[in-house]
Amino acid sequence: MVAQSLWMQKVAADPAHSRWYIERFRAMARAGEDLTGEARFVDAIAPRDAHILDAGCGPGRVGGYLATVGHRVVGVDVDPALIEAAEQDHPGPRWLVGDLAELDLSAHGITERFDVIVSAGNVMTFLAPSTRGLVLSRLRAHLRDDGRAVIGFGAGRDYAFADFLDDAAGAGFAADLLLSTWDARPFTDDADFLVAVLRPA
Incomplete structure (x- = not known):
């Protein structure tokens, strides 16, 4: 049994946390805020009709958009809510409850590996620290040898960017491109956000 994610620890401490998070993004969508920047970036680098895994999909805003522009999307999140x-909000993709540290989509009949894997929304920082390398290894196992993984998260969340890149290398990834924003601004040593485009090493 792997360690419980920090996200599910939050949910255990406050059962209303998931509902708050869902309603927060629904309210932002109603207000017309741009919630698809990460998804547009992924769409720009993905082949047409790509097989895309939204790893840590949350309530589906990234994978939902990617499905509307023609991609075949599977979303996985540990939180059933x-x-x-x-x-409810993004019909089309296949949404699955699952722990990324134990990811094995063949158990759900999904044997085709993915062209692109995206993990947005600070997912990496909500993992139990002891599972980070394992999660990256599981993602690598689900990625095509010519595919790419796109992972973004912020600084100051107890996961140094250098440590993440070391963990990614240990899981069999190499960095293709490092950016500081989802709108493709260059990464700098003082950046407060990292968007890493990774390929199999």
Whole structure:
């Protein structure tokens, strides 16, 4: 049994946390805020009709958009409440409850590996620290040898960017491109956000 994610620890401490998170993004969508920047970036680098895994999909805003522009999307999240919201708000993708540290989509009949894997929304920082390398290894196992993984998260969340890149290398990834924003601004040593485009090493 792997360690419980920091996200599910939050949910255990406050059962209303998931509902708050869902309603926060629904309110932002109603207000017309731009919630698809990460998804547009992924769409720009993905082949047409790509097989895309939204790893840590939450209530589905990234994977939902990618499905509307023609990609074949599978979304996985450890929180059943978020998956339920994804199913309600973004029909189309296949949404699954699962722990990324134990990811084995063949158990769900999904044997085709992915062209692109995206992990947005600070997912990496909500993992139990002891599972970070394992999660990256599981993502690598689900990625095509010519595919790419796109992972973004902020600084100051107890996961140094250098440590993440070391963990990614240990999981069999090499960095293709490092950016500081989802709108493709260059990464700098003092950046407060990292968007890493990774390829199999």
